[in-house]
């Protein structure tokens with residue numbers, strides 16, 4: 001049998017979030033965007049899972065706009081979650097962490113973390129840090145994030161540019177995708193999962 005590419009997607013233009021398994025406050029607004037509202041200081045982590053957890057290799061893509069008070073967000077992949085305990089999930093996150101500074105970036109970083117039963121690992125090795133130029137703006141501007149998930153290797157892109165790459169010697173091999181926000185408000189749109 002010939003393998004064929006397939007895509008599942010949600011642009012939220014039907015004004016609902018059917019198919020998403022949500023932890024915390026999520027809402028589809030009247031403009032057909034998927035928003036997680038939160039206080040910048042007190043709001044807890046919010047997650048939402050989507051897609052067939054038997055999937056192995058795929059590209060997952062989303063457009064995201066961060067409010068200035070946001071503390072960041074993540075794009076999940078290869079995630080398996082417990083429907084009765086939405087915190088208990090294992091897989092990976094490709095994240096933007098505004099507060100994360102490194103020797104190569106004082107404006108936060110795009111990183112991978114492994115998630116095991118809900119808890120995230122340290123920053124995974126082998127990533128490249130984006131060094132944002134002065135005119136590059138993350139907040140209040142829509143950017144497209146994508147992760148290419150292939151075997152043991154994951155590549156993260158922002159607006160089509162590779163910003164992080166990781167190879168896991170002992171990878172999770174299948175799982176769905178999703179979104180993660182901690183503190184502040186993030187607006188998402190045009191989410192898709194495409195198999196090769």
Ligand SMILES: [Ca+2]
Nearest residue numbers: 014016017018
């Ligand atoms: Ca929908």
Ligand SMILES: [Ca+2]
Nearest residue numbers: 011013032189
């Ligand atoms: Ca939309």
